[in-house]
Structure formats: structure tokens, C-alpha cells
Amino acid sequence: MALKLAFSPCPNDTFVFHALVHGLVPTAPPVxxxxxxVDVTNTAAQRGxxxxxxxxYAALPWLLDSYHLLPCGGALGRGCGPLLLAKDGDARRDLTGATVAVPGERTTAYLLFRLWSAGRPPARIEVVPFHEIMPGVAAGRYDAGLVIHEARFTYPRYGLTELVDLGAWWETDTGLPIPLGAVLARRGVVDPTEAAGWIRESVRRAWADPAGSRDYVLRHAQEMEPDVVDRHIGLxxxxxxxxxxxxxxxxxxALLDRAAAQGLTPAPPYPVGVD
Incomplete structure (x- = not known):
């Protein structure tokens, strides 16, 4: 029976999962x-x-009772964190009374924003589909927007300026890389050790033959230019x-402990990395 697999159409995900999706991992079942x-998968995963x-990663407190966290396949690194953007000349750096567009209530981007903004004057938050955030800020519908992924490379096209690099803030504050997206395997359905093996092999094949996944990645890249796709995957x-x-x-x-200590999320039902 085929396993139900869900991930975003972003280039990093399609690059990572190409071999698994196309039956190129010999030990893996069909999917x-x-x-x-990710805002959709965060809530759909909770429904099983x-x-x-x-x-x-910010959604793990609601999911680890039903899923294993896999040690591979996700998005975590340095220099790759969310950005808080505003229109040039309109930046309200203290965000007092500002309306801030965010890509989802349980996204890591929004959790990092909440950790960073603790003790600052509150802003009005609106959850907005990711692709609508930069155009909305540029048009004046929002005072600021929280963006991720390829927006790091494209936001100047919208006449926007960076208020805060939340990834840089996190790295300076903790000395740790930035945890963004995680891959989970459903408890009682998927063996986590086997699943980690499938995904590592899919990643290995992607790195060994980048051209093999090129058409698939570009087909799902939402009109992203090839140069931006390459930078996105590289980061x-x-x-x-x-x-x-x-x-x-x-x-x-560190992310989940800080969030729980500040009352922003529940404590995870299992210690991270220990099931």
C-alpha cells in the first residue's frame, strides 16, 4: 500500500524528495x-x-504524540532565517500599532517573531498566504510582513526593506542553527529508522545527480527563476x-524549550530526539 506523503512545492522539498517520489529508492514503498x-501540513498532520x-518545527508540540521526528530531510541551517520586511520609508521599527502579515500561526517563522518581540509593544497579526505577503506589504495593506525561503532573494523587487533578520537574531542569541522545517513519520504506521533511511538515500541521489530532479523541481517552483531555485536549494x-x-x-x-517557558506553545509530549 502506498504511503501518504506531504511536503511543500518549494525547491528544497522537491529536490530532497524527488527520488523517493519517483520510485528511485529501492527499499522504499510507493508514495x-x-x-x-507548510501552514496546511501543520494542521492536516494533527488530523492524522x-x-x-x-x-x-514550531508545530511539534501538537504532533509528537502521533509522529516520530526524523533526523533528516528537514530544513535547518545558518543564514537562512525568516525576515521581517516593510516598505521603504514606511518602516515602523518598534511595530507599535503595526499590522504584521505572517505565514501561519504554527510556523517557525511566527514563533521566532514572537520570541524576538517579547517585551516589545504588541502588533496586530494577520495570517496571510505566503505568496501574498510581499505584494500586500508593497501595496500598503500591511505595515510589515514575515517572509521565508526564496523571499530572502527577491524582496528588493517589491521595494521592501529588511527590519530584522530573525535567523541572525536567533544565531547571535543562541549560537545554534535555525530550525525551520521537520519531517515526521506517523507512529504505528511508518518505522522511523526505515523512513530515515529512505530519505537519506533520496537526499544522496539528489546531490549525486542534481540534473535528474531539475525538471521536477522547476515544474513546482511557482514561476521561480532558475537562478533563485539554485540559490534556494543551496541554502x-x-x-x-x-x-x-x-x-x-x-x-x-532550544526553540521548543524557550517557547514553552514563555507560554507560547505547550511542552512537547516527548523529549526531542527521544521517543
Whole structure:
């Protein structure tokens, strides 16, 4: 029986999962794929809709009772964090009374924003589909917008300026890499050790033959230019994609421990990295 797999159409995900999706991992079962924004997978996973799923690390407190965290396949690194943007000349750096567009309530981007903004004057928050955030800020519908992924490379086209690099803030404050997206395997359905093996092999094949996944990646890249696609993959698919390792797990624990200590999320039902 095919496993239900869900991840975003972003280049880093399609690059990572290309071999698994196309039956190129000999030990893996067939999969049926759902392509969805991470804000969708965060909530759909809580309903148990997928067997393997890419979600935000910030959503783990609601998911680890039903899913194993896999040590590979996700998005975690340095210099790749969310940006808080505003229109040139309109930046309200203290955000007093500002309306801030965010890509989802359980996204890591929004959790990092909440950790960073603790003690600052509150802003009005609106959840907005990711692709609408930069045009909305540029048009004046929002005073600021929280963006991720390829927006790091494209926001100047919208006449926007960076207020805060939340990834740089996190790295300076903790010394740890930035945990963004995690891959989970459903408890009682997917063996996590086997699943980690499938995904590592899919990553290995992607790195060994980048051209093999090129058409697939570009087809799902939402009109992204090839140069931006390449930069996107180069930034978000890195050594932590192959294995979180001690620094990766420490970063995830730090994020969730801080969030729980400040009452922003529940404590995870299992210690991260220990099932």
C-alpha cells in the first residue's frame, strides 16, 4: 500500500524528495504525494492525514504524540532565517500599532517573531498566504510582513526593506542553527529508522545527480527563476538535511524549550530526539 506523503512545492522539498517520489529508492514503498504549504501540513498532520509529512518545527508540540521526528530531510541551517520586511520609508521599527502579515500561526517563522518581540509593544497579526505577503506589504495593506525561503532573494523587487533578520537574531542569541522545517513519520504506521533511511538515500541521489530532479523541481517552483531555485536549494539543503546531528537537535530543543517557558506553545509530549 502506498504511503501518504506531504511536503511543500518549494525547491528544497522537491529536490530532497524527488527520488523517493519517483520510485528511485529501492527499499522504499510507493508514495502518494500531496503538495501543500507548510501552514496546511501543520494542521492536516494533527488530523492524522499523512504518513510522512514536512511540517514546521514550531508545530511539534501538537504532533509528537502521533509522529516520530526524523533526523533528516528537514530544513535547518545558518543564514537562512525568516525576515521581517516593510516598505521603504514606511518602516515602523518598534511595530507599535503595526499590522504584521505572517505565514501561519504554527510556523517557525511566527514563533521566532514572537520570541524576538517579547517585551516589545504588541502588533496586530494577520495570517496571510505566503505568496501574498510581499505584494500586500508593497501595496500598503500591511505595515510589515514575515517572509521565508526564496523571499530572502527577491524582496528588493517589491521595494521592501529588511527590519530584522530573525535567523541572525536567533544565531547571535543562541549560537545554534535555525530550525525551520521537520519531517515526521506517523507512529504505528511508518518505522522511523526505515523512513530515515529512505530519505537519506533520496537526499544522496539528489546531490549525486542534481540534473535528474531539475525538471521536477522547476515544474513546482511557482514561476521561480532558475537562478533563485539554485540559490534556494543551496541554502536550505545542507549537512543538516542529511543528519540533524547534535547541533541540530540542540537547536530544536532550544526553540521548543524557550517557547514553552514563555507560554507560547505547550511542552512537547516527548523529549526531542527521544521517543
Amino acid at each position: 502518494t504525494v500531496t503538495y501543500a504549504d 492525514e499523512y504518513d510522512l509529512v514536512k511540517v514546521s 536550505y539543503v545542507n549537512e543538516f538535511t542529511a543528519d540533524l546531528g547534535p547541533d541540530g537537535f540542540a537547536a530544536v530543543r
